[in-house]
Amino acid sequence: MLHPMAKARTAAEGTVPPPRAPASEPPAALTVADDPVIALRGAAVRVAGRALWSGVDLCIGAGEFVAVLGPNGVGKSTMIKVLLGMLPAADGEVRVLGARPGQANHRIGYLPQRRSFDPSMRIRGVDVVRLGLDGDRWGIPLWPFGARRRAARRRIEEVIELVGASTYAYRPIGTCSGGEQQRLLIAQALVRRPELLLLDEPLDSLDLPNQSAVTALISRICHQENVAVVMVAHDVNPILHHLDRVLYLAEGGAASGTPEEVITSPTLTRLYGTPVEVLRTSAGRLAVIGQPEAPALHTDRHADRHAVGPAAGGDHAAG
Amino acid sequence: MLLAETAAGPAWSWNLITDVQEMWSFPFMVNAFRAGTIVAVVSAAMGYFVVLRRQTFAAHTLSTVAFPGAAGAVLLGISAVYGYFTVCVAAAVVIAAVGWRGGGGGADEAALTGTVQAFLPACGFLFIALYKGLLGGPQSLLFGTFLGITTSQVTVLLGVGAAVLAALALIGRPLLFASVDPQVAAGRGVPVRALSVTFLVLLGAATAEASQITGTLLVFALMVIPAATAQTTTGRPGTGLALAVFLALAATWLGLTTAYYWPYPLGFFVTSYAFAGYLLVRSGRTLHTWLSRTRAPLLYKEATA
Amino acid sequence: MTGLLSALAPLDQPFLQHALLAGTAIAAASGLVGHFLVLRAQIFTADALSHVAFTGAMGALALGYDLHMGLFGCTVGIALLFGALGRKARPDDVVIGSVFSWILGLGAFFITLYTTSRSTTNGHAGISVLFGSIFGLSAGRASAAALVATAICLLMLLIARPLLFATLDEAVAAARGVPVRTLGFGFLAVTGVCAAEATQAVGSLLLLGLLAAPAGAAARLTDRPYRALALSALLAVLEMWAGLAASYAVPTMPPGFAIMAAATAVYAATFLVRRPAGRGRLRLRTAATGT
Numbered sequence: 001m002l003h004p005m006a007k008a009r010t011a012a013e014g015t016v017p018p019p020r021a022p023a024s025e026p027p028a029a030l031t032v033a034d035d036p037v038i039a040l041r042g043a044a045v046r047v048a049g050r051a052l053w054s055g056v057d058l059c060i061g062a063g064e065f066v067a068v069l070g071p072n073g074v075g076k077s078t079m080i081k082v083l084l085g086m087l088p089a090a091d092g093e094v095r096v097l098g099a100r101p102g103q104a105n106h107r108i109g110y111l112p113q114r115r116s117f118d119p120s121m122r123i124r125g126v127d128v129v130r131l132g133l134d135g136d137r138w139g140i141p142l143w144p145f146g147a148r149r150r151a152a153r154r155r156i157e158e159v160i161e162l163v164g165a166s167t168y169a170y171r172p173i174g175t176c177s178g179g180e181q182q183r184l185l186i187a188q189a190l191v192r193r194p195e196l197l198l199l200d201e202p203l204d205s206l207d208l209p210n211q212s213a214v215t216a217l218i219s220r221i222c223h224q225e226n227v228a229v230v231m232v233a234h235d236v237n238p239i240l241h242h243l244d245r246v247l248y249l250a251e252g253g254a255a256s257g258t259p260e261e262v263i264t265s266p267t268l269t270r271l272y273g274t275p276v277e278v279l280r281t282s283a284g285r286l287a288v289i290g291q292p293e294a295p296a297l298h299t300d301r302h303a304d305r306h307a308v309g310p311a312a313g314g315d316h317a318a319g
Numbered sequence: 320m321l322l323a324e325t326a327a328g329p330a331w332s333w334n335l336i337t338d339v340q341e342m343w344s345f346p347f348m349v350n351a352f353r354a355g356t357i358v359a360v361v362s363a364a365m366g367y368f369v370v371l372r373r374q375t376f377a378a379h380t381l382s383t384v385a386f387p388g389a390a391g392a393v394l395l396g397i398s399a400v401y402g403y404f405t406v407c408v409a410a411a412v413v414i415a416a417v418g419w420r421g422g423g424g425g426a427d428e429a430a431l432t433g434t435v436q437a438f439l440p441a442c443g444f445l446f447i448a449l450y451k452g453l454l455g456g457p458q459s460l461l462f463g464t465f466l467g468i469t470t471s472q473v474t475v476l477l478g479v480g481a482a483v484l485a486a487l488a489l490i491g492r493p494l495l496f497a498s499v500d501p502q503v504a505a506g507r508g509v510p511v512r513a514l515s516v517t518f519l520v521l522l523g524a525a526t527a528e529a530s531q532i533t534g535t536l537l538v539f540a541l542m543v544i545p546a547a548t549a550q551t552t553t554g555r556p557g558t559g560l561a562l563a564v565f566l567a568l569a570a571t572w573l574g575l576t577t578a579y580y581w582p583y584p585l586g587f588f589v590t591s592y593a594f595a596g597y598l599l600v601r602s603g604r605t606l607h608t609w610l611s612r613t614r615a616p617l618l619y620k621e622a623t624a
Numbered sequence: 625m626t627g628l629l630s631a632l633a634p635l636d637q638p639f640l641q642h643a644l645l646a647g648t649a650i651a652a653a654s655g656l657v658g659h660f661l662v663l664r665a666q667i668f669t670a671d672a673l674s675h676v677a678f679t680g681a682m683g684a685l686a687l688g689y690d691l692h693m694g695l696f697g698c699t700v701g702i703a704l705l706f707g708a709l710g711r712k713a714r715p716d717d718v719v720i721g722s723v724f725s726w727i728l729g730l731g732a733f734f735i736t737l738y739t740t741s742r743s744t745t746n747g748h749a750g751i752s753v754l755f756g757s758i759f760g761l762s763a764g765r766a767s768a769a770a771l772v773a774t775a776i777c778l779l780m781l782l783i784a785r786p787l788l789f790a791t792l793d794e795a796v797a798a799a800r801g802v803p804v805r806t807l808g809f810g811f812l813a814v815t816g817v818c819a820a821e822a823t824q825a826v827g828s829l830l831l832l833g834l835l836a837a838p839a840g841a842a843a844r845l846t847d848r849p850y851r852a853l854a855l856s857a858l859l860a861v862l863e864m865w866a867g868l869a870a871s872y873a874v875p876t877m878p879p880g881f882a883i884m885a886a887a888t889a890v891y892a893a894t895f896l897v898r899r900p901a902g903r904g905r906l907r908l909r910t911a912a913t914g915t
Contacts, residue, residue: 084799105799112795120428121792123663124847128792135789136800138782140850172847188796375721376668383829429667430840434891436671437833441884444755444830448878534732540725547718583736590729597722 035098036061037196037228038083042092045078052078054091056254058247062195063226065219065242067233069263070249076232077113079249080198083230084110097195109189113200113232116181121174125165125184128173129156132188156191163187163217179210186214190221197222199231203238211238218242236263237285263288342579350468354476355571358529359541361480363567364487365525366542367560368518370550372498375543376429377414380436381523382538384410385530387443394446400475403527410435411523415516468531476528483525490514495556534586541567544593551600566596634872642766643758643879647864649773650818650825651834655860656780657818658839659853660811664791668717669706669812670835672724673819676702678828679731680820681753686738691753695820702727703816707809756827756880758868769821776818777857787811788849825864826880834860837887844894863887 036059044054052075060066068076081087082094085102097104109132133152134141143149160169163183168176173184182202189197199218203211219242222229233239236246240259247256248263250271255262262268263286268276279287332338342348369378385403392402414432487494497504497511505511529538545566549559574589581588634640661670677699684694702723709719735750752760761769789797790804798804822831842856867883874882 086799105801108799110796110799112799117792122843122847123792123849127847127849131785131789131792132796134785135793135797136786136802138786140781140784140853188793370718373717375717376671379668379671379721429665430662430836430843430891433667433671433832433836434840434888437830437836438884438888440829441755441833441881444827444878445881448876448881539721540729543718543721543725547722550718584729584732587729587733587736590726594722594726594729 036095037064037097038230039095040092043082043089043094044091045075045082045087046090047075047078047087051090053249053254056092056247056249056256058256060228060230060245062228063223064244065222065229065231065239066245066247067231067236067239067243068247068249069233069236074249074251076249077200079247080110080200080230080232083198084108106192107195109192109194109197109227111185111189111197111199111202113204116178116205117173117176119174122172123174125169125171125173125176125180126156126160129160129169129184129188129191132191159187159191160184162190162221164213178205179207179214182206182210182214183217186217193225195227197227197229197231199229201232201234203233203235208238215239215242240286338576342576346470347466347468348575348579350470350473351466351575352572353473354468354531355575356568357473357476357480358531359567359571360564361483361525362529362538362541363545363563364484364560365522366546366567367549367563368487368494368498369522369542370546371495372518374519374522375539376432377519378522378526378542379539380414380432381407381410381519381526382530382542383436384439385527385538387439387446388527389530390443390446390450394450400472400531403530404479404524406439407523407527407530408520409523410439411519412516415519472531476531479524479528483521483528486517486521490517494518534584540586540590540593541571544590544597545570548593548597548600551597551604566593570596638763639759639761640868640872642761642763643868644865646761646766646769646773647758647825647868647883648861649770649777650821651838651860651864652857653773653776653780653818654822654831654834655838655842655857656777656784656853657815658835658860659842659856660780660784660787660791661815661835662839662843663788663849664811666815667832667836668720669703670815670819671832672706672720673699673703673816674823674828674831674835675724675728675731677819677823677831678753679727679734681823681828682731682734682738682750686734692820692824695823696817699816699820700813701816703812703819704809707812752827753823754827754829755878756823756825756830758825758879759871761824765824769824772817773821776814776821779814783807783810784850784853826883830880830884833884833887834864837884837891838863841891841894845897859890860887863890 038058038060040056040058042054043056043058045052058066068079070076078087082089083096083101084105085096085100089101094101097107130152133156141149160166163186165180165183165187168180169184169187173181176184182205186199186202189199197218202214202218206214215238218229218231219239221227222242231239236243236259243259245256246259246262247254248268248271250268251273253271255267255271263278265276265278268278268288277289279289281287343352366378369375384406388402388404388406389399390402391406392399395402413435493504493509494514496507497509497514501511525542526538529541546559546563548566549563552562553559570589570593573592574585577588578585635644658670661667677695680694680696680698681691682694683698684691687694705723706720709723710716739750786797786802787807789800790802790807794804818835819828819831822834825831826834838859839852839856841859842852845855846852863886864883866886867879870886871877871879871882
């Protein structure tokens with residue numbers, strides 16, 4: 001099996017990288033240890049008095065693609081909220097982009113767990129993308145000319161092209177399909193050239209071709225533009241080849257490392273406290289099987305729905 | 320308060336039986352109680368589904384359009400009853416035809432409903448301005464009166480009420496299914512769209528009926544408040560429905576009795592009683608969740624300590 | 625030229641000048657506020673507030689206070705209450721329904737209290753609150769209304785962009801530092817003030833039309849948020865003028881009805897216009913050749 005990095009690079013070949021503003025991001029040569037984008041040390045979180053996870057150590061550098069995996073209700077979305085500073089960490093140290101969480105949110109692109117737009121929402125996709133650029137500024141845009149506005153317009157066109165949404169960006173977003181909306185929202189998250197992308201289940205409600213297309217897109221942005229990506233995922237298979245690292249959360253504990261290190265029978269057995277077996281098919285797909293019931297089955301979404309995790313508390317407990 | 324004392328009204332004694340006997344010695348009060356009972360039962364039953372389906376906005380629109388119906392009928396010199404029924408049922412059909420998808424659903428439908436809801440009272444205002452006589456003022460049309468309900472009116476109310484309830488009983492179970500989970504219901508072969516249209520038409524009829532007692536502005540109170548109270552209290556459909564009917568009946572009877580002794584509008588008393596019940600249940604519930612929320616961390620601390 | 629002059633001759637009349645001054649500002653404010661009400665699917669909230677305005681006005685009259693104090697106090701207070709009751713300052717329909725139907729009942733109580741306790745001419749006060757009395761505004765009242773409405777317009781323009789962001793993408797906006805909850809409350813308060821102002825023009829029963837119809841029409845005509853915002857205000861002002869002119873020309877027609885009729889006619893006309901679905905592709909081609 002190819003190294004994930006190498007695989008991602010081959011997947012990204014043949015696409016023209018868009019021009020970048022080199023001043024706005026740290027040089028790629030910096031090592032992870034020097035300037036981590038995210039640093040968690042012994043981090044723990046409590047929601048309504050219940051400890052979701054604790055003792056999480058994680059260090060993510062620029063240009064790394066990290067997936068947060070785990071069963072339902074384990075606090076994967078809570079992890080994103082902690083990184084955004086919307087929830088305080090109960091214990092340990094959390095640093096995001098060299099600052100406390102919430103201090104550097106303008107440098108973060110965030111894609112929440114998605115609800116779709118109402119079909120009657122008559123706002124164009126391009127307007128939604130544009131709000132990502134200037135939506136937090138007061139007042140309305142009055143003067144449609146000038147260098148700044150031209151630059152903004154160019155950036156929006158650029159990012160829409162980057163996600164391949166040019167054919168439907170000028171349609172009302174309510175009339176776009178789920179996959180199209182997801183691409184536009186990724187464009188919105190990207191429009192400010194973030195140094196960190198926090199994606200909460202971006203592949204949810206997408207079909208298989210769209211899942212792999214969106215994953216390839218995120219991986220390309222991650223590795224070419226040196227953007228750190230933290231993606232909460234339900235199912236590891238569509239993203240497995242692109243991942244640099246995995247953070248596996250389960251019943252209070254956590255494990256991080258390369259997918260080969262973490263998604264193994266011994267690690268998951270330790271995390272769950274019950275025997276768990278990891279099977280690898282010839283196509284590289286993973287299946288996690290527990291005793292006596294399967295705790296989480298990472299084959300596809302439908303199989304996953306039938307599997308009952310040990311910490312099954314429903315998705316809402318996590319969100 | 321001051322007014323109640325100066326007005327030459329019946330006096331309240333603490334002997335409940337003589338009070339009720341005295342009150343019911345007037346035929347108009349007996350008719351008011353009959354009509355109020357019918358209206359309360361029908362509105363609460365319909366209201367239960369209105370709240371469940373989150374169609375409060377549509378229900379309010381239907382109740383508002385009852386006013387121009389009545390005003391138009393008065394202008395044409397026919398009984399207001401026909402005006403109520405014609406306009407309410409017609410408005411229900413229009414809303415259903417445009418494709419109302421539940422409260423707050425589509426921005427477009429909300430704007431449309433809002434426009435209809437403002438335009439029709441404007442027409443009612445025009446009718447009243449044209450009529451000039453201001454027959455009892457539009458206030459009794461808007462805020463209701465329980466005086467002068469005739470026996471024939473009660474008969475009409477009973478007939479329509481029974482028909483509405485019978486139809487509701489017939490479609491009750493599939494309607495519940497379609498309200499809770501429209502997609503699955505449609506998959507099972509429940510005619511979701513037809514049910515929604517039927518429901519709105521029934522709602523129109525029920526609104527027209529209730530408008531005559533509570534006034535067009537307050538029908539909504541009898542529909543929504545008891546049902547909302549019931550649904551805050553229980554999650555079971557059967558119990559909830561029964562509770563909603565009971566609460567509506569209680570509010571109506573108490574309201575009628577109070578209005579008999581105090582010269583203030585019936586609608587005010589009915590809504591006040593219903594709303595007091597709602598507040599009671601809501602605050603009880605808030606207290607309950609608050610207690611359980613504050614207790615949870617304590618338990619956690621005890622466990623860790 | 626003489627034709628134009630004779631057409632403008634009624635403008636010499638002070639009551640029409642006052643109506644135009646207040647009406648124009650109120651219509652513009654309603655158009656701006658209404659656009660966001662439609663976008664946020666909060667029309668029902670506005671509906672509730674418009675009825676609350678009635679109770680506020682009648683309550684103030686019945687208890688012997690200034691009518692406008694009751695209007696503003698009641699609408700803003702209830703708007704904030706709705707915000708507090710709902711999650712993220714977006715109240716639930718059933719809660720709104722329950723609260724405002726009781727408040728309407730209270731309005732009925734006040735109107736009875738007012739009409740029975742004072743002279744018989746008071747009967748018309750209730751009607752003018754319900755259906756508006758724009759031709760009866762005094763000079764001072766009209767300029768006060770215009771000032772308040774202009775302030776609403778400026779405030780709406782100031783918060784337009786973050787509010788749009790918070791409406792479309794609450795979670796992302798919150799992460800970006802937009803004060804989503806405060807904006808929600810602020811918007812509800814502005815809606816309350818706008819409802820109180822508009823009550824004086826078209827009455828509490830009809831002001832929903834002034835909020836919903838131009839905004840709905842604008843949303844049907846364009847998909848661009850800022851253009852829709854401007855169009856909504858413009859349509860509201862034009863409808864107000866048309867209504868005032870019609871009501872002046874035909875004295876039996878109440879101004880409230882005429883304004884509503886104009887608003888409804890414009891909204892109905894937008895259903896005849898084909899939605900701008902094909903224009904996206906055209907723009908796309910120019911955008912593609914441009915880059």
